[in-house]
Amino acid sequence: MIVVQGYSQSYGKKDVLQEVDFSIERGEMVGLIGPSGSGKTTLIKSLIGMQIPTKGTVHVFNEQQPTLKVSKQIGYMAQSDALYNDLTPRGNLKYFGKLYGLRKKKLAERIEYVLDFVDLARDADRPIHSFSGGMKRRLSLAIALIHEPQILLLDEPTVGIDPKLKRTFWEEFEALRSKGVTIVVTTHIMDEAERCDRLLLIQDGRLIDAGTPQELTNRFGSIENVFIQKEGM
Amino acid sequence: MQALVVAERVIAQVFKDKRTMAMMFLAPLFVLYLLFTILGSSSDNVTIGTVGLPASFEQIVKEETPARSYASREAAEEAMKELQITALVYLENETPYILIEGGDVSKNAQALRVIQSALTKQSAEQGQAVNKQLLEQIKQLQAQLGQEVSVPAEVAPMAVRNPQIDFLYGDKDAGLFDQTAPALMGFFIFLFVFIISGVSFLRERSSGTLERTLVTPLKRSSIVWGYFIGFFLFVVIQTLLIQLFMVNVLDVTQSGSYSLLLLVNVLTASVALSLGLLLSSFAKSEFQLIQFIPLAIVPQIFFSGIFDLSDAPTWVEVVNRLMPLTYAAHALQNIMTRGAGIDTIGIDLLMLAGFIAVFVLLNMRVLRKERPV
Ligand SMILES: Nc1ncnc2c1ncn2[C@@H]1O[C@H](COP(=O)(O)OP(=O)(O)O)[C@@H](O)[C@H]1O
Ligand SMILES: [Mg+2]
Numbered sequence: 001m002i003v004v005q006g007y008s009q010s011y012g013k014k015d016v017l018q019e020v021d022f023s024i025e026r027g028e029m030v031g032l033i034g035p036s037g038s039g040k041t042t043l044i045k046s047l048i049g050m051q052i053p054t055k056g057t058v059h060v061f062n063e064q065q066p067t068l069k070v071s072k073q074i075g076y077m078a079q080s081d082a083l084y085n086d087l088t089p090r091g092n093l094k095y096f097g098k099l100y101g102l103r104k105k106k107l108a109e110r111i112e113y114v115l116d117f118v119d120l121a122r123d124a125d126r127p128i129h130s131f132s133g134g135m136k137r138r139l140s141l142a143i144a145l146i147h148e149p150q151i152l153l154l155d156e157p158t159v160g161i162d163p164k165l166k167r168t169f170w171e172e173f174e175a176l177r178s179k180g181v182t183i184v185v186t187t188h189i190m191d192e193a194e195r196c197d198r199l200l201l202i203q204d205g206r207l208i209d210a211g212t213p214q215e216l217t218n219r220f221g222s223i224e225n226v227f228i229q230k231e232g233m
Numbered sequence: 234m235q236a237l238v239v240a241e242r243v244i245a246q247v248f249k250d251k252r253t254m255a256m257m258f259l260a261p262l263f264v265l266y267l268l269f270t271i272l273g274s275s276s277d278n279v280t281i282g283t284v285g286l287p288a289s290f291e292q293i294v295k296e297e298t299p300a301r302s303y304a305s306r307e308a309a310e311e312a313m314k315e316l317q318i319t320a321l322v323y324l325e326n327e328t329p330y331i332l333i334e335g336g337d338v339s340k341n342a343q344a345l346r347v348i349q350s351a352l353t354k355q356s357a358e359q360g361q362a363v364n365k366q367l368l369e370q371i372k373q374l375q376a377q378l379g380q381e382v383s384v385p386a387e388v389a390p391m392a393v394r395n396p397q398i399d400f401l402y403g404d405k406d407a408g409l410f411d412q413t414a415p416a417l418m419g420f421f422i423f424l425f426v427f428i429i430s431g432v433s434f435l436r437e438r439s440s441g442t443l444e445r446t447l448v449t450p451l452k453r454s455s456i457v458w459g460y461f462i463g464f465f466l467f468v469v470i471q472t473l474l475i476q477l478f479m480v481n482v483l484d485v486t487q488s489g490s491y492s493l494l495l496l497v498n499v500l501t502a503s504v505a506l507s508l509g510l511l512l513s514s515f516a517k518s519e520f521q522l523i524q525f526i527p528l529a530i531v532p533q534i535f536f537s538g539i540f541d542l543s544d545a546p547t548w549v550e551v552v553n554r555l556m557p558l559t560y561a562a563h564a565l566q567n568i569m570t571r572g573a574g575i576d577t578i579g580i581d582l583l584m585l586a587g588f589i590a591v592f593v594l595l596n597m598r599v600l601r602k603e604r605p606v
Contacts, residue, residue, distance in 0.1 A: 074448070083440075
């Protein structure tokens with residue numbers, strides 16, 4: 001489903017990612033963990049096809065990125081909310097839904113469905129600039145889901161939201177996984193990492209370890225050590 | 234099709250943003266009204282044409298400003314239409330006639346002043362010549378008669394016959410604002426559209442919504458066209474408002490076609506729109522975008538026809554030809570003060586359209602930075 005081979009990314013002289021290899025199967029929930037500045041967002045952006053790899057290849061659904069062919073299959077939630085604040089949630093969803101090519105009836109259905117899914121149905125017609133951070137995060141997730149993507153790329157989806165909403169989010173991610181959606185999620189948080197099928201550890205632009213949370217716990221003693229260990233390495 | 238989705242969203246956004254609307258529609262009117270109120274006058278160098286006047290007259294004019302003599306009135310009027318001369322002096326039944334081009338008020342005044350002082354001087358000289366001749370004859374008479382004849386010390390110079398003055402275009406009531414108004418109109422349309430389109434696109438970039446939009450299967454060209462079409466609607470309304478205000482409220486001389494004027498204004502605004510979108514790609518913040526204004530926008534006002542560039546060095550002429558406002562102002566001035574038609578300003582329209590095409594293409598090109606496919 002996702003195959004990354006010998007992938008390196010540089011911006012000018014700065015090498016951000018070096019020789020990254022991994023692959024992800026359909027229906028997997030994979031956590032990307034690593035300190036900030038380690039290159040998680042950069043990796044996600046290559047998976048969506050927002051940049052040309054400096055070296056190596058990134059394949060999604062057997063298509064080499066970057067290509068528009070797979071854009072419809074991918075849902076993306078950026079690290080910071082990218083919303084049109086002058087518009088309502090419904091306006092935002094309509095816009096992105098249309099860009100993904102959803103037709104009128106289908107679009108209306110999907111908008112109601114995702115609004116319900118992220119519990120924003122009651123606020124759907126209020127302007128966004130009055131929204132709390134959590135509400136904006138929920139709308140960002142709704143936008144990522146509007147076109148029923150097969151792959152969901154979530155860049156720190158739960159940063160800055162309260163524990164209750166965080167739990168709802170993860171229940172939703174798990175619900176999506178059970179429907180066969182492949183999820184790649186970057187995180188800083190231990191209990192989030194524990195809920196993933198597999199973890200990829202990134203540090204200083206290198207993939208330093210990979211495995212199930214259990215395997216990594218065995219290797220490092222505890223999942224907490226995974227985080228601390230790599231920080232100190 | 235996708236471009237229309239983007240355009241629809243841009244339009245919805247602008248409607249929700251009252252400040253942007255006010256900035257777009259009311260600010261230019263306010264500024265133009267202020268200018269209309271405060272503009273005074275100035276002077277320029279002019280060239281004067283003559284037909285069938287004594288060489289001595291041309292000599293006197295040349296002491297002040299360049300002069301050219303023409304074989305016939307037709308040839309001279311042709312030269313005036315090509316703006317080689319500002320005013321034309323010719324004699325008919327011993328009466329001097331003055332024809333003023335009329336498109337440029339400060340030049341009109343200057344030309345009139347030079348011609349009238351030259352006419353006065355010349356008749357004074359003629360008068361002196363007559364005096365001399367008279368004195369000579371008197372001396373001869375005295376010699377013949379052998380007795381003194383009392384003569385007045387001086388004969389008053391021949392009175393100048395009042396010249397008849399006509400204007401090729403416009404009338405002499407035209408104020409400086411009438412002359413600069415077309416160029417200023419072009420400039421303000423350009424400035425406001427540039428700021429608004431630039432800032433909106435920049436906001437799209439800095440808020441991450443551009444990236445978010447480009448994650449969808451949208452083509453890069455569609456986002457550029459989407460913005461273009463979306464803002465185009467407002468640009469047409471803005472242009473129409475400015476034009477109505479200038480021509481119908483401020484009563485600026487408008488002798489050409491109203492729709493041709495609108496076409497030029499809309500093209501000018503579209504150049505600003507595409508340039509705003511383009512330059513916003515090179516700015517990291519609104520502040521940086523504003524920094525482009527003194528570099529890319531303000532110099533254009535020097536080339537917009539408000540200042541006479543005929544004596545400027547060659548490189549200025551080259552820069553002049555690279556500035557969109559040069560063509561806009563040329564077209565606007567010709568339509569409004571000279572009633573020019575498509576045959577005169579067609580080349581300006583083509584140049585403006587060319588600028589739009591180039592800026593739009595460059596825009597699609599620089600968006601590769603955001604997404605390579
Ligand atoms: N467009 C860019 N140009 C230059 N450097 C960049 C760019 N994007 C990211 N970086 C650098 O790459 C490194 C990794 O960034 P990022 O992928 O955002 O890390 P993370 O998401 O893990 O916090 C950082 O040092 C960052 O400064
Ligand atoms: Mg990041």
